[in-house]
Amino acid sequence: MSQPSAWPLPSGSSRVVMPLELIEHLAGHPLTRHLFPLAYGHYIAAKGHHVERDQHTDYLLIFCHQGRGNYRITTPQGNVTGELSAGQLLLLPAGFPHRYQAHSDDPWSIYWAHYSGSSAAKSMDFLGLSSTAESAKFVLTLSAWQNLLPIVTTLLNLQHQRWQRHNAVIAATLLQQLLAQLPQLAEQAQQYHSFDLLALERFMQDNSHRDLDLEDLAAVAGLSRYHFAKKFKTVTGTSPMRYFNELKIKLACRQLDTSTATVRAIAQSLGFDDPYYFSRLFKKVMGVAPSDYRDSHQPQASSPQQ
8 A cells, every 4th residue: 555645734724544354354245345545535625735656556536626736647658747736636547656755836726546356447447548559548527516516525524433344444435435436526527618609609608699599609609509409508508599588588578577568579679570489488497477477576566545
């Protein structure tokens, strides 16, 4: 096992090193032998944190949730260097000498875990990472990683209990659960990065008076209709045209709230030539007809004073 750093722990940080007896138990247990933790922890604002290893016998995950740091990994083809910033995860595979350290002016806060097991070597492929010269990749960018915090907190809180075999098995299954969710979070981050929903929504608002179709929206995104519709559904959970029509209904509500324009005029201003279709769509989205919505949302006229 590659020993964790002996960096002095500041207040709020933690470091857990599994006892050898429990490591041996996990290595032989049918539920955990394929992947189990050796050590893990949480370093907060780790100023001065610096590690360099010429020998590395296990796998190490480092997730930066604040600040930044840098790393160097020595591969058979040469050194791979880079910076790790908030929202990014670094995987250091077994057998690769490496160095990593917190930034001097903006030191990182990190969650980390050393792990091993019969399937540990397959974690590179599982996470979509590679150590080959042609496609060396050791870092993932994650989205919505905060959703993992309950699992991380439970894992860290195990250190406050007496280390017994069943707690060690729980720690291993929690680590496995965390790893299992990483590819999805990385995929979502890539989709959000390559799909500018805000720019597309601005285009929709600027053209809310038009009868846009799927081809028009796909062209703005620079994608085919098929790939655009698929990616849009993944990012938003709904179809592009439904999203556009619901945006139009929101704008219609605003006009019904603030103007005296007729329902027909509002429909036409939003690109609906058929006011009856507009009314049906409005009721489908809002649950009431446009006229009923206006009656229930506009302030009542004040009664004349006696």
